[in-house]
Amino acid sequence: MGKEISQENVTKFRKNFGKDNRNSAVQRAATKNGVLNASEDIAAKVRLNRTFSIELDTGKVTNQRHSGRCWLFSLLNTLRHQLADKENMKDFEFSESYSFFWDKVERANVFYENIIRTADKPTSDREVAVYLDSPDDDGGQWAMAAGLVQKYGVVPASVMPESFNTNDTSGFASSLNLKLRKDAVELRELKNSGATEGQLNAKRDQLLGEVYQMTAIAVGTPPEKFDFEYWDDKKNYHRDADLTPKAFYDKYIGVDLDDYVVVTNSPDKPFDKLYSLPAEDNIVGGKKITLLNVDMEVLRKAAIAQLKDGETVWFGNDVLEQMDRNDGLLDSKLYRTDELFDVDLSMSKAERLQYGQAAVSHAMTLTGVDVVNDEATKWKVENSWGDKSGEKGYFAMTDDWFENYVYQVVVHRKYLTAAQLKIADSTPEPLPVWDPMM
Numbered sequence: 001m002g003k004e005i006s007q008e009n010v011t012k013f014r015k016n017f018g019k020d021n022r023n024s025a026v027q028r029a030a031t032k033n034g035v036l037n038a039s040e041d042i043a044a045k046v047r048l049n050r051t052f053s054i055e056l057d058t059g060k061v062t063n064q065r066h067s068g069r070c071w072l073f074s075l076l077n078t079l080r081h082q083l084a085d086k087e088n089m090k091d092f093e094f095s096e097s098y099s100f101f102w103d104k105v106e107r108a109n110v111f112y113e114n115i116i117r118t119a120d121k122p123t124s125d126r127e128v129a130v131y132l133d134s135p136d137d138d139g140g141q142w143a144m145a146a147g148l149v150q151k152y153g154v155v156p157a158s159v160m161p162e163s164f165n166t167n168d169t170s171g172f173a174s175s176l177n178l179k180l181r182k183d184a185v186e187l188r189e190l191k192n193s194g195a196t197e198g199q200l201n202a203k204r205d206q207l208l209g210e211v212y213q214m215t216a217i218a219v220g221t222p223p224e225k226f227d228f229e230y231w232d233d234k235k236n237y238h239r240d241a242d243l244t245p246k247a248f249y250d251k252y253i254g255v256d257l258d259d260y261v262v263v264t265n266s267p268d269k270p271f272d273k274l275y276s277l278p279a280e281d282n283i284v285g286g287k288k289i290t291l292l293n294v295d296m297e298v299l300r301k302a303a304i305a306q307l308k309d310g311e312t313v314w315f316g317n318d319v320l321e322q323m324d325r326n327d328g329l330l331d332s333k334l335y336r337t338d339e340l341f342d343v344d345l346s347m348s349k350a351e352r353l354q355y356g357q358a359a360v361s362h363a364m365t366l367t368g369v370d371v372v373n374d375e376a377t378k379w380k381v382e383n384s385w386g387d388k389s390g391e392k393g394y395f396a397m398t399d400d401w402f403e404n405y406v407y408q409v410v411v412h413r414k415y416l417t418a419a420q421l422k423i424a425d426s427t428p429e430p431l432p433v434w435d436p437m438m
Contacts, residue, residue, distance in 0.1 A: 008405045008429040026340060040339040044324075044331040048396035052380050054307050055368035056081070059090035061393030063386035066168040068138030072099050073384035074314045074363040075145035076154070078410075080255050081312050082354045083365075087252065088232040090415075097158040098245070098252050099145065101219050102152045104136070106283045108180060108211040110205050111135050113284055119191035130279070130433045135180035136173050140312050141280060142363070142410045146257040147287030152222075153245030156170040156252070159226045165218040172218040179214065183207045257287075259418060261424045263299050264408050266437055267350040271295055272420075276428035280438050291437060292416075292424045296403055300376060302412045304369055312365050312382070316408035320364035322401060328390020329379065330397035349404060363397070376402070383387060406438070 017023050021188040029038040058081050064073050076094040084090050084108060111131065118128050165172040190203055228248060243251070269275065270293070277289040303313045322334045338345040352358035368380030368391040377401060389395075413421055 008109055022342075026342075030340065035340065036335050039069070039335045039337045041331075041333055041336055044329050044334045044398075047326070047398055048329055048331060048378055048392060050380070050394075050396055052071070052368035053372045054304070054371065055088070055380055055391050056307065056310060056312060057100060058312065058367045058382055059084065060219070060364075060404060061382055061387055062093055062384045063393075064096070064384045065162075065166075065386070066124070067166060067171065068169070069096055069140075069166075070384055071101060071140040071142060071361040072096050072103070072145045072148075073147070074365050075142060077365045077382060077384065078312045078314050079149075079154070079255065083252050083254065085310075087230075087238075088234055088236075089230060092241070093157040095155045095157045096302070097157075097162055098155045098220055098222050099148045099152070099158045100166055101160075101215055101222050103144070103149050103282060104176065104215045104219075105208065105212055106148070106151075106286070107136065108176075109204075109208055109284055110208065110282055112187060114279070114353045115187050116191050116200060116204075118373075119188045120425050127279075127433050132181060132184060135184070138173065138178040140282065141289050142260075142262055142408070143315070144280070144282040145289050146260070147281075147283045149249065149432070150257060151205050151286060152165040152284060153224060153249040155223060155245050156228060156230075156249065159223055163219055171233075171325075172214075175218075176211070179210070185236055203208065225281075229374075237248040242313040243261065259413050259420075260289050260410050261413055262289070262408055262410050263302060264293045265296045265299055265349075265438065266291070266293050266353060267348070268353040268436070269293055272423060274423050274426050274428040276430045276434070277438060278430050279433035288428075290424070291408070292420065294420065296406075298416075298420070299406065299409045300399075300402065303366055304371065304376060305415045306411050307366060307369055310320045311412070314363060315366055315406055316360045316363050318359055318405045318407070319364070320359075321405050325385070325389050328381075328383070328393075328395035329399045330395055330405070332398060332400040342378060352409060355434075358405075358436060364410070367394070 006007045026038070064070055064431065073096055076096060078100070080092050080094055084092050114131050118125065118131070121128050123129065123132060134400060187200070189205065190200060202319060223245070225242050225244055228238070228243055230238055232238065259425050273293050275362045277291070280289055303315070306313050311332060319330070322332050323330050324334060334412040347357060349357070349358070364384070365382040367377055367382045369376050370378045378399060381397050383393055383395050389394040413424070416424065
């Protein structure tokens with residue numbers, strides 16, 4: 001039998017609360033204005049004045065709307081900035097719908113792979129339960145987006161524009177989750193009845209055809225070829241006909257995404273090691289998710305070096321912590337809730353990861369940094385929430401927030417040391433499906 005809360009406890013709690021007159025004043029402020037408004041430090045706006053010593057001109061922001069496609073948007077944003085510089089098209093946008101389409105089909109195939117592989121385990125098994133909890137998910141990692149680009153190329157947004165179901169993925173996700181769970185029943189029963197590999201593959205192909213059909217109905221059919229037609233910023237007309245998505249990527253971007261490394265700061269694990277997330281890979285036979293886990297200073301220095309060279313940086317973070325969406329502020333001391341409640345709410349980064357407080361919940365793009373006396377003080381961030389959040393869609397982030405809530409940056413290999421690259425090229429240690437880096 002556990003320890004109950006006694007009436008004596010309740011009387012003591014009430015008495016102690018009433019002893020401090022401060023509690024009544026703070027209670028009135030919090031109940032009237034809400035916990036965050038009552039604890040907000042308005043000095044954050046001073047700390048985050050929007051002047052940056054290094055700032056790239058990146059044009060209008062994109063908008064993922066009611067979807068979890070930030071990882072796709074952020075990678076395509078970094079690529080569109082490079083195309084914009086080469087072709088004088090500052091506000092060019094790739095089709096996020098195109099990449100989203102192929103992610104749905106490829107991710108279903110990975111789901112089937114995992115379901116068949118674990119068919120001998122009960123559905124209550126921790127690994128199986130994770131797969132069944134969210135068979136279809138909008139969220140993802142940089143390597144997942146990179147793998148889609150490598151396999152399927154890219155197309156302009158004008159060729160495959162956003163649809164209702166990409167702007168709001170909830171309805172389609174509900175139907176696709178239902179379908180995939182139903183498919184899991186069939187595949188597990190087929191595997192456990194002694195079906196041959198050929199029989200399993202035939203059933204899998206049938207089910208994948210149905211996923212393709214559902215995705216095409218909801219999102220549209222991806223183009224095989226298209227004409228690239230545009231006016232550049234200098235008012236010159238261009239037309240490039242009969243391009244495939246891969247030929248378009250090779251001709252207009254040509255970036256080798258294998259030259260980039262996902263550098264991670266996950267202090268709940270040993271540093272200077274390479275990890276992988278096999279349970280989150282989205283393409284069978286495609287690009288694998290690997291994470292080079294290092295001290296935070298490595299992430300900071302590499303990101304600054306890439307920005308100095310004129311290239312934006314994909315980064316994974318926990319945007320829901322200490323964030324003002326309207327003003328576009330990211331500051332570890334933005335909401336002083338510990339002072340409001342007069343309770344110690346501090347946890348280390350490692351503790352937050354270990355005890356479920358932390359998550360890599362979002363991906364954005366670094367487009368600037370303010371370096372004072374060789375130290376980063378604040379960063380400029382391109383978000384994918386449209387131009388109504390922040391300053392025309394751009395956020396400002398203190399370096400302290402970077403330290404506490406940034407978990408991944410993606411940088412070119414040339415910004416890492418020989419020792420770090422040796423680790424990045426080593427055999428990774430696989431992380432379980434429930435790891436917080438997932």
